[in-house]
Amino acid sequence: MDKLRFEIDHSCTSTKARAGKISTSHGNIITPVFMPVGTVGSVKAISQKQLYEEINAPIILGNTYHLFLRPGTEILEAAGGLHKFMNWNRPILTDSGGYQVFSLAKNRKIKEEGVWFQSHIDGSRHLFTPENVMDIQRSIGADIIMAFDECTPYPSEYTATQKSMELTHRWLDRCFTRFDETGDKYETVQNLFPIVQGGMFADLRKISCEYISQKDAVGNAIGGLSVGEPEEMMYEFTALCCDNLPVEKPRYLMGVGNPWNLLECISLGIDMFDCVMPTRNGRNGMLFTTKGVINIHNKKWEKDFSPVDEGLQNHFSNYYSKAYLRHLFAAKELLALQIASMQNLCFYQWLMKEARKQILENTFASWKNEFLPVFKRRL
Amino acid sequence: MDKLRFEIDHSCTSTKARAGKISTSHGNIITPVFMPVGTVGSVKAISQKQLYEEINAPIILGNTYHLFLRPGTEILEAAGGLHKFMNWNRPILTDSGGYQVFSLAKNRKIKEEGVWFQSHIDGSRHLFTPENVMDIQRSIGADIIMAFDECTPYPSEYTATQKSMELTHRWLDRCFTRFDETGDKYETVQNLFPIVQGGMFADLRKISCEYISQKDAVGNAIGGLSVGEPEEMMYEFTALCCDNLPVEKPRYLMGVGNPWNLLECISLGIDMFDCVMPTRNGRNGMLFTTKGVINIHNKKWEKDFSPVDEGLQNHFSNYYSKAYLRHLFAAKELLALQIASMQNLCFYQWLMKEARKQILENTFASWKNEFLPVFKRRL
Numbered sequence: 001m002d003k004l005r006f007e008i009d010h011s012c013t014s015t016k017a018r019a020g021k022i023s024t025s026h027g028n029i030i031t032p033v034f035m036p037v038g039t040v041g042s043v044k045a046i047s048q049k050q051l052y053e054e055i056n057a058p059i060i061l062g063n064t065y066h067l068f069l070r071p072g073t074e075i076l077e078a079a080g081g082l083h084k085f086m087n088w089n090r091p092i093l094t095d096s097g098g099y100q101v102f103s104l105a106k107n108r109k110i111k112e113e114g115v116w117f118q119s120h121i122d123g124s125r126h127l128f129t130p131e132n133v134m135d136i137q138r139s140i141g142a143d144i145i146m147a148f149d150e151c152t153p154y155p156s157e158y159t160a161t162q163k164s165m166e167l168t169h170r171w172l173d174r175c176f177t178r179f180d181e182t183g184d185k186y187e188t189v190q191n192l193f194p195i196v197q198g199g200m201f202a203d204l205r206k207i208s209c210e211y212i213s214q215k216d217a218v219g220n221a222i223g224g225l226s227v228g229e230p231e232e233m234m235y236e237f238t239a240l241c242c243d244n245l246p247v248e249k250p251r252y253l254m255g256v257g258n259p260w261n262l263l264e265c266i267s268l269g270i271d272m273f274d275c276v277m278p279t280r281n282g283r284n285g286m287l288f289t290t291k292g293v294i295n296i297h298n299k300k301w302e303k304d305f306s307p308v309d310e311g312l313q314n315h316f317s318n319y320y321s322k323a324y325l326r327h328l329f330a331a332k333e334l335l336a337l338q339i340a341s342m343q344n345l346c347f348y349q350w351l352m353k354e355a356r357k358q359i360l361e362n363t364f365a366s367w368k369n370e371f372l373p374v375f376k377r378r379l
Numbered sequence: 380m381d382k383l384r385f386e387i388d389h390s391c392t393s394t395k396a397r398a399g400k401i402s403t404s405h406g407n408i409i410t411p412v413f414m415p416v417g418t419v420g421s422v423k424a425i426s427q428k429q430l431y432e433e434i435n436a437p438i439i440l441g442n443t444y445h446l447f448l449r450p451g452t453e454i455l456e457a458a459g460g461l462h463k464f465m466n467w468n469r470p471i472l473t474d475s476g477g478y479q480v481f482s483l484a485k486n487r488k489i490k491e492e493g494v495w496f497q498s499h500i501d502g503s504r505h506l507f508t509p510e511n512v513m514d515i516q517r518s519i520g521a522d523i524i525m526a527f528d529e530c531t532p533y534p535s536e537y538t539a540t541q542k543s544m545e546l547t548h549r550w551l552d553r554c555f556t557r558f559d560e561t562g563d564k565y566e567t568v569q570n571l572f573p574i575v576q577g578g579m580f581a582d583l584r585k586i587s588c589e590y591i592s593q594k595d596a597v598g599n600a601i602g603g604l605s606v607g608e609p610e611e612m613m614y615e616f617t618a619l620c621c622d623n624l625p626v627e628k629p630r631y632l633m634g635v636g637n638p639w640n641l642l643e644c645i646s647l648g649i650d651m652f653d654c655v656m657p658t659r660n661g662r663n664g665m666l667f668t669t670k671g672v673i674n675i676h677n678k679k680w681e682k683d684f685s686p687v688d689e690g691l692q693n694h695f696s697n698y699y700s701k702a703y704l705r706h707l708f709a710a711k712e713l714l715a716l717q718i719a720s721m722q723n724l725c726f727y728q729w730l731m732k733e734a735r736k737q738i739l740e741n742t743f744a745s746w747k748n749e750f751l752p753v754f755k756r757r758l
Contacts, residue, residue: 041706045713049694071681071706078682085684085703302450303457305464315428319466323458327420327450334424334716 001025004144004191004218006250006271012364015267016242019359022219022250022271024143025189026083026091029058031250031271032355034262034348035093037279040066041086044279045337046345048088054314055345059091059143061274064136065100068126069119073139081141081186093144093274096133096195099151099223099255110150112167130174134182134192141186144193146221147175152199154228161199168197169211176215193252195223196241205237209244219272220245221252226261235264242269259288259351259375263368266355278344283337285329288347292377294322296340301326308343312350316342351375383523383570383597385629385650391743394646395621398738401598401629401650403522404568405462405470408437410629410650411734413641413727414472416658419445420465423658424716425724427467433693434724438470438522440653443515444479447505448498452518460520460565472653473521475512475574477528478602478634489529491546509553513561513571520565523572525600526554531578533607540578547576548590555594572631574602575620584616588623598651599624600631605640614643621648638667638730638754642747645734657723662716664708667726671756673701675719680705687722691729695721730754 008020020031036043036051038060043051051057062082071085079085082092098115101108105117114129130148137145149168152161172194179192194212198204212220222241225234238253245251252272253265262273278288287294290311294301301322308325309317320339328336358364387399401408415422415430417439422430430436441461450464458464461471477494480487484496493508509527516524528547531540551573558571573591577583591599601620604613617632624630631651632644641652657667666673669690673680680701687704688696699718707715737743 040710040712041703042710042712042714045717047695047714047717048698066710070710071702075682075702075706079684079700079702085700085706087698087700087703303454305458316426319427321458321464321466323450323454324420324464324466327454327464331419331421331445331449333419333421334713335421335426337713338424338426338717 001187001189003189006219006248008248010360012267012359013362014365016269017266017355017359017364018269018271019356020250020271024091024191025187026089026143027058029091030356032262032266032352033058033272034352035059035061035272035274036345036348037061037063037274037276038086039063040070041082043341043345045283045341046279048086050342051088052090054316054342055349057090057345057349059093060088062092062094062140062142063097063100064094064133064140065097065104067094067140068097068136069121073136076141077139077185081139081188083141083186083188091144092142094137094140094142094146095254096137096146096148097128098149101128102151102153110167112170114148130171131178134175134178138182138185138190141184141188142190143188144191144219147172147192147194149195149197149223151227152197152224154200156199158201158204161201162204165197165199165204165208168195169208172212172215191218193217193219193221195221195254196245197224199224200229200233200237202237202240205240206244209241213244213246217249219250219252221254223254225253226256231261234261235268238265238270239268259348260372262348262351263355263372263375267364267368278348279341282340282344285336285340287340288344288375289379290347290350290375292374292379294379296322296326296329308339309347312343312346314342314346317346382568385598385627387627389739391646391738392741393744395648396645396734396738396743397648397650398735399629399650403470403570404566405468405522406437408470409735411641411645411731412437412651413731414438414440414651414653415724415727416440416442416653416655417465418442419449420461422720422724424662424720425658427465429721430467431469433695433721434728436469436724436728438472439467441471441473441519441521442476442479443473443512443519444476444483446473446519447476447515448500452515455520456518456564460518460567462520462565462567470523471521472523473516473519473525474633475516475525475527476507478530480507481530481532489546491549493527509550510557513554513557517561517564517569520563520567521569522567523570523598526551526571526573528574528576528602530606531576531603533579535578537580537583540580541583544576544578544583544587547574548587551591551594570597572596572598572600574600574633575624576603578603579608579612579616581616581619584619585623588620592623592625596628598629598631600633602633604632605635610640613640614647617644617649618647638727639751641727641730642734642751642754646743646747657727658720661719661723664719666719667723667754668758669726669729669754671753671758673758675701675705675708687718688726691722691725693721693725696725
């Protein structure tokens with residue numbers, strides 16, 4: 001089998017959006033694509049059958065940090081990798097653990113060799129290095145794996161950001177060396193994506209894009225955005241990175257975002273997204289729908305017996321009423337989490353499919369301008 | 380449409396088991412039947428689609444106490460009853476709230492008129508009477524509704540049990556009076572089942588069976604069992620009640636039980652069961668399978684990549700491995716609760732279907748003797 005390939009089916013004539021196709025050893029992914037987050041080998045509240053049949057997710061994401069701690073590489077290897085362990089036959093992408101080490105782990109110490117940290121679960125002490133993060137991702141066996149990077153917090157000073165970026169670049173070299181020295185453990189052909197850093201400084205972002213591009217990887221990722229900066233700044237730096245990364249490779253914007261973020265960033269040239277927002281916000285009762293945003297806890301839905309979202313075709317969005325879902329949240333019923341997560345993930349997949357259709361028809365810009373305010377409004 | 384009818388298709392030649400059919404305005408229920416518990420209008424962790432397509436539950440149970448507190452009769456009436464509110468088109472049975480008032484509510488005061496209690500949710504004060512419990516169940520609109528009774532705790536003295544039973548009988552008269560005075564609110568034809576009480580005293584149970592039988596209701600229930608008494612005592616009183624209740628009416632043993640309880644009680648003449656055990660124990664990691672009982676938390680399942688239960692045909696039992704399910708429980712993933720609840724409910728439905736088949740083929744007794752120890756063993 002071959003390395004990951006990317007083909008651009010069509011480029012938008014009025015924005016930088018593209019409709020493409022990524023091929024992997026677990027099948028094709030049409031872009032733009034949103035990847036539901038399956039932290040420890042499960043997209044929260046959702047079954048694999050629902051992911052296949054109702055959400056129709058073409059790829060999901062796993063977190064190296066979480067999978068390393070639980071179930072651990074020994075069990076994952078015994079199972080034959082994460083695909084077999086969770087019985088998921090479409091592509092998987094794993095992040096490098098870098099972001100979680102910086103956001104979740106305790107008592108971390110960053111050194112040249114890597115990062116020492118304590119597990120947020122049992123306080124056990126571990127070291128992540130570019131090398132062992134490649135090894136762990138080899139054991140997990142995802143189709144796309146990510147370089148180990150340091151994610152700069154927002155705000156950060158110029159000098160600190162520069163030092164951090166340079167460390168990320170040195171780690172990137174070590175990631176590629178280890179990746180090239182090691183082979184695929186299972187039948188999956190693995191592909192390594194480097195990550196652009198550089199904080200909110202244009203010159204650093206350009207340097208990082210250049211450094212990353214030289215690796216000639218099959219795809220490139222943008223990290224360190226959507227970390228607390230204003231939305232406009234996020235768009236500005238996404239645009240800058242897109243313009244400085246190879247046009248013929250897929251561009252993955254890590255950890256972004258809400259539906260309007262996705263549409264704006266597609267128009268800037270992004271092909272791949274992941275975010276916990278549809279599932280996490282869903283579990284908190286926030287629904288993204290084709291008509292706007294719903295806080296299902298509001299009393300106004302108490303006797304609204306209309307479906308959760310008639311604009312979508314899937315079973316869950318049509319079968320259950322807003323009043324029933326509101327009741328399930330009030331009664332703390334588990335089904336509430338399932339329905340809300342399904343609604344949001346189905347909406348995100350629908351949004352990507354619709355965006356692709358509009359790109360192919362050269363109507364993306366006008367469609368985005370018309371519907372972005374609709375998706376954004378509070379119902 | 381007609382009142383509920385019960386036909387016995389076949390009576391076992393060597394036990395008192397029967398295979399029958401209950402017809403309601405929401406369709407037929409073949410017996411013996413197990414009714415999954417949908418406390419506040421949702422079988423915990425399970426979607427209606429799963430209940431229809433995978434569990435194939437012919438009827439579910441709702442709790443009047445819970446539904447009265449949340450969402451309340453006003454919303455249920457606005458929705459057109461519980462069937463429409465939760466979008467479930469098969470039969471529903473509601474209990475009377477009696478059991479929950481005695482097990483969940485705070486500061487209850489039992490008087491001749493009814494029971495004053497405080498909500499376990501917000502401490503609000505309410506009165507349940509035989510009359511308003513009929514009215515509430517009219518608003519919920521279940522196909523089968525239950526008389527308001529006092530459930531005697533175990534152990535109880537003879538005199539207290541007798542007094543409690545007599546109160547239950549007086550309340551029963553008032554339930555029937557109110558039920559007969561009021562009409563069905565929706566298209567559902569509602570049917571009232573009385574409940575035998577009498578604690579662990581044979582003469583009281585016989586008196587209660589006689590009193591209940593005189594009502595000539597379309598079905599009869601046995602309450603006040605599985606409340607802490609030894610298993611053998613539960614069987615003894617179930618047998619006694621079955622022998623003293625009309626043979627031509629369905630017999631419903633309330634709140635029982637585990638798989639071997641069900642098989643034993645079927646052999647004594649019980650047709651209908653409900654219990655939170657498959658869902659509650661499932662959420663705690665206890666699985667009932669065709670090969671025995673599994674505690675999925677045990678380390679022995681850590682690398683057992685065999686399906687949860689190959690003996691069942693449904694998707695969930697076959698798709699996920701024991702090792703994966705154990706991991707999901709360890710990581711506190713919501714999917715764990717869905718898989719375990721599905722396994723247990725599918726097993727219970729399979730058990731009822733298999734029991735019926737064995738009754739029809741006159742092989743029930745030998746099948747029960749062979750497989751009861753299998754279902755009971757700890758794996």
